[in-house]
Amino acid sequence: MRTGLTVIAYITAKAGHQQQVREALLDLVAQTRNERGCVNYDLHQSQENATEFAIYENWDKASDLDLHMLNRLMFKSSPELRATCWDVQRRSENGSWFQNSKARTGNA
Numbered sequence: 001m002r003t004g005l006t007v008i009a010y011i012t013a014k015a016g017h018q019q020q021v022r023e024a025l026l027d028l029v030a031q032t033r034n035e036r037g038c039v040n041y042d043l044h045q046s047q048e049n050a051t052e053f054a055i056y057e058n059w060d061k062a063s064d065l066d067l068h069m070l071n072r073l074m075f076k077s078s079p080e081l082r083a084t085c086w087d088v089q090r091r092s093e094n095g096s097w098f099q100n101s102k103a104r105t106g107n108a
Helices: 018-032 062-071 073-077
Strands: 005-012 038-045 052-059 085-092 097-104
Touching (some): 005 062, 018 038, 018 052
Antiparallel strands (some): 005 085, 085 097
């Protein structure tokens, strides 16, 4: 039985920081693709609003995703990323949503 997970992370950069956030996210993509259990980790940027990004990722097992989240690479990468607002939705392979959270990091 496959225990994989799909994650869709929505990231909104603060105005004027789109390029810095994009560069930091591209670095995060390169690092994450080498992590154990990462099937794919793909960055997308909105063509209509350059401040909006999405990361579509798949993991072999929940424990692999948990380890990735513990590493907190995204929040260590740059001040621009720490100052963004994001919405993360985690979906199991059968399509059920088991987490939907909004959070803000850094100083408001």
